[in-house]
Amino acid sequence: MKKMFKKIANCAAAAALTAVMAGPVCAGETIVMDGSTTVGPIAKAFAEFYMRQNPGVNITVGESGSGNGAKSLMNKTCQVANMSRFMKDTEFKAAADTGVMPVAHVVALDGLPILVHPSNAVKNLTVAQVREIFMGKITNWKQVGGPDLAIVSVSRDTNSGTYECFNELVMGGEKIGERTEYVGSNGAIRQRVQSTPAAIGYAGLAFVDDTVKALSINGISASEATVRNGTYPIARPLFMFTDGYPKLGSHLHRLVTLCLTEEGNSMIKETGFIATTDY
Amino acid sequence: MGFFSILVMAAALILILYPIISRGLSAYIFRATSEHRRVQFTEFGIGSAQEIERETAEVTAARQPVFDMIVAHEKDLKAELQEAVDQVHALAAAEGGFLQRSLERRLKRAHADASVEEYLTVLTDVRKSLEGQFDRERFTDVITLITERKQRVEVETKKLTEMKHALRDLLGPLPGDRITELLRSHYGQTRWDRCLHYQDKFLYRYEWDYSNPELSGLKMRTPRVEDFRGTDLEPAFAYVRDNLEAMMQPRLTLYWQFLTTDSRDAHFFGGIWPEVLGTFYLTIGAMLFAIPIGVIAAIYLCEYARPTKTVSLLRSCISTLAGVPSIVFGLFGLAFFLNTISVSESKSVLAGSLTLALMILPTVIRASEEAILAVPFTYKEAALGLGAGRWRTVLTVILPAALPGILTGIVISMGRAAGETAPIIFTAAVSVGLALSPLQTLNSPTPALPWNIYNLCTEHEAVDEIRHVQFGMVFTLVALVLMLNIIAIALRARISRKLRG
Numbered sequence: 001m002k003k004m005f006k007k008i009a010n011c012a013a014a015a016a017l018t019a020v021m022a023g024p025v026c027a028g029e030t031i032v033m034d035g036s037t038t039v040g041p042i043a044k045a046f047a048e049f050y051m052r053q054n055p056g057v058n059i060t061v062g063e064s065g066s067g068n069g070a071k072s073l074m075n076k077t078c079q080v081a082n083m084s085r086f087m088k089d090t091e092f093k094a095a096a097d098t099g100v101m102p103v104a105h106v107v108a109l110d111g112l113p114i115l116v117h118p119s120n121a122v123k124n125l126t127v128a129q130v131r132e133i134f135m136g137k138i139t140n141w142k143q144v145g146g147p148d149l150a151i152v153s154v155s156r157d158t159n160s161g162t163y164e165c166f167n168e169l170v171m172g173g174e175k176i177g178e179r180t181e182y183v184g185s186n187g188a189i190r191q192r193v194q195s196t197p198a199a200i201g202y203a204g205l206a207f208v209d210d211t212v213k214a215l216s217i218n219g220i221s222a223s224e225a226t227v228r229n230g231t232y233p234i235a236r237p238l239f240m241f242t243d244g245y246p247k248l249g250s251h252l253h254r255l256v257t258l259c260l261t262e263e264g265n266s267m268i269k270e271t272g273f274i275a276t277t278d279y
Numbered sequence: 280m281g282f283f284s285i286l287v288m289a290a291a292l293i294l295i296l297y298p299i300i301s302r303g304l305s306a307y308i309f310r311a312t313s314e315h316r317r318v319q320f321t322e323f324g325i326g327s328a329q330e331i332e333r334e335t336a337e338v339t340a341a342r343q344p345v346f347d348m349i350v351a352h353e354k355d356l357k358a359e360l361q362e363a364v365d366q367v368h369a370l371a372a373a374e375g376g377f378l379q380r381s382l383e384r385r386l387k388r389a390h391a392d393a394s395v396e397e398y399l400t401v402l403t404d405v406r407k408s409l410e411g412q413f414d415r416e417r418f419t420d421v422i423t424l425i426t427e428r429k430q431r432v433e434v435e436t437k438k439l440t441e442m443k444h445a446l447r448d449l450l451g452p453l454p455g456d457r458i459t460e461l462l463r464s465h466y467g468q469t470r471w472d473r474c475l476h477y478q479d480k481f482l483y484r485y486e487w488d489y490s491n492p493e494l495s496g497l498k499m500r501t502p503r504v505e506d507f508r509g510t511d512l513e514p515a516f517a518y519v520r521d522n523l524e525a526m527m528q529p530r531l532t533l534y535w536q537f538l539t540t541d542s543r544d545a546h547f548f549g550g551i552w553p554e555v556l557g558t559f560y561l562t563i564g565a566m567l568f569a570i571p572i573g574v575i576a577a578i579y580l581c582e583y584a585r586p587t588k589t590v591s592l593l594r595s596c597i598s599t600l601a602g603v604p605s606i607v608f609g610l611f612g613l614a615f616f617l618n619t620i621s622v623s624e625s626k627s628v629l630a631g632s633l634t635l636a637l638m639i640l641p642t643v644i645r646a647s648e649e650a651i652l653a654v655p656f657t658y659k660e661a662a663l664g665l666g667a668g669r670w671r672t673v674l675t676v677i678l679p680a681a682l683p684g685i686l687t688g689i690v691i692s693m694g695r696a697a698g699e700t701a702p703i704i705f706t707a708a709v710s711v712g713l714a715l716s717p718l719q720t721l722n723s724p725t726p727a728l729p730w731n732i733y734n735l736c737t738e739h740e741a742v743d744e745i746r747h748v749q750f751g752m753v754f755t756l757v758a759l760v761l762m763l764n765i766i767a768i769a770l771r772a773r774i775s776r777k778l779r780g
Contacts, residue, residue: 048543062626119496121487146492185737186740197495211743270461272740
């Protein structure tokens with residue numbers, strides 16, 4: 001076994017050496033973005049737009065969750081960590097220990113709509129009701145003015161930034177109940193909700209279509225105005241984190257500040273999120 | 280009994296393969312609309328300019344009646360508002376002074392070419408400024424007129440906006456629309472099946488009826504034409520129902536470029552070349568690492584190692600390794616290749632290949648071992664008897680004789696390497712990226728078929744729009760693995776034939 005590993009390690013080391021030597025020969029630049037599936041649509045749109053404008057730059061986008069994005073940034077395996085939540089203290093400390101200084105760039109705002117099946121007659125819930133549903137205290141739609149159906153609550157996994165935001169903004173310290181299902185992405189939440197009449201879930205604004213129904217919360221529905229002025233209660237910014245502020249004028253700098261341009265703005269709106277600036 | 284089991288297996292195979300092939304092929308062969316050809320021409324330079332121009336002209340001519348009806352309807356709506364605007368004009372002229380100037384300035388925006396929305400904002404502004412006057416009682420008549428007209432037109436405009444939205448989903452941007460950045464808003468539906476879906480959404484409005492609070496809502500389908508009874512738009516719906524073919528010009532197309540072009544706007548348009556190439560690189564890379572190490576290890580175990588306890592332990596370790604779930608290899612690859620010895624700065628094809636190589640190594644070793652052990656002992660004795668050294672015997676007698684068996688192991692593991700998702704999630708795969716050059720594989724991550732199939736089906740923001748891409752990828756992956764296997768099997772057959780002389 002030892003021998004085998006030694007061989008593999010040797011082989012890998014040789015390959016690494018080649019990689020280092022071949023590095024400067026490679027034309028163009030590779031920018032690796034990793035992290036949130038919620039920020040994914042924006043990151044993908046930005047990457048393609050930027051690559052079209054700057055041939056020779058290769059931008060790759062991975063969607064593995066905010067937590068993994070943060071880890072990749074501190075392991076220096078990505079240049080941009082897409083995150084749908086802010087970095088945690090522990091992540092900041094861990095990053096600082098490895099010599100990475102995370103800098104946050106807010107790219108867009110998100111309303112975090114609460115989704116139900118369109119056949120559900122419920123139109124509005126209060127934050128307290130949503131909390132109690134996810135805690136498992138409210139178990140039937142009848143209790144909140146809906147049909148007589150046992151509620152199926154669907155949540156994102158704990159690696160997700162959307163989960164953290166939901167936990168903070170809705171649960172407020174209460175624990176999500178045992179009967180809640182956990183799924184790995186925004187798209188999976190939508191698929192679960194669109195196929196389950198009794199389901200309730202939450203996802204980024206870009207993932208809402210006419211197969212699911214977004215509820216209004218405390219009587220306010222998520223829109224550009226209500227998210228921006230903070231009246232929609234479950235809103236949050238979306239981030240791209242870089243290691244230090246990127247060198248001005250570099251590809252990385254232009255990529256993460258694309259959200260401030262008119263084109264970036266229009267892309268954010270088209271994907272369904274809310275731009276931070278207005279044109 | 281044997282026949283029965285074969286029958287069951289064949290049935291299962293057909294059950295699995297049939298949807299893959301039939302739905303997967305629909306990514307390659309489908310009825311493509313003129314929008315598809317326009318995408319191909321503008322984005323990829325495929326097709327002749329004249330042909331596209333001619334077709335665009337035809338299609339535009341077929342669509343024009345609908346656009347004209349919209350314009351006529353908007354004109355009607357504007358005419359209704361115009362009356363209020365005229366009243367304000369008259370009022371302004373009668374008032375004179377500052378109020379006249381302020382009103383006229385606002386009204387200037389409500390010119391003949393302005394949109395209905397523009398008219399509505401102007402009237403809102405005017406009403407606000409009239410209501411702000413200290414002697415607003417004098418303007419009550421005008422204010423009431425504005426309010427009443429505005430209300431009626433706003434209801435109509437809302438219906439019109441919905442209808443235009445549905446039309447845009449079907450045909451692409453309408454004349455006068457601002458062209459935005461994302462490509463998906465530049466074109467209409469490229470596939471005829473999607474066209475029919477959106478035609479239905481254009482012709483009918485789907486709403487949920489919650490009238491019975493005890494039960495779940497019911498999906499209600501109302502013809503959209505009901506919203507526009509008696510207006511200029513009424514014939515538009517019958518027109519779209521009957522003339523969609525002329526508006527979209529569907530033609531059965533073999534879209535082989537699906538394999539060879541890259542994707543645009545997160546797989547909304549274009550093909551899957553970067554994914555195919557990525558899978559290819561990863562598989563080849565894994566084989567490059569796994570075959571030499573695996574075969575050498577097998578030679579060592581069979582020919583050199585003495586049958587001690589350590590060696591038998593080693594053997595059982597290798598067997599155990601073959602049963603380790605692939606996600607464990609993925610995490611190991613992330614922890615070891617990327618975070619500990621950093622073979623590359625980020626995820627990369629190199630790191631992914633090394634991880635995949637580790638995963639398939641046990642299979643390669645075991646298969647090679649079996650093949651080497653199956654070589655008759657007499658071969659070895661003959662070679663040794665002729666005075667060949669041990670290494671020479673292995674190289675010239677045993678390995679060639681064992682080659683077919685070794686190749687079998689390689690074939691099996693190659694298919695596995697191409698199809699595995701878990702090991703490459705953390706080490707190599709991304710959802711969007713360019714096709715790489717061989718040199719770039721050393722430090723760049725790549726999209727790869729297995730991962731992108733998973734990504735498209737769970738994480739993509741518009742899964743239902745691009746199901747065909749997903750099925751196309753599945754089909755391509757299956758075909759790719761099959762092709763690799765066939766090549767290897769053919770190679771193997773050739774070698775065994777040669778050996779038999």
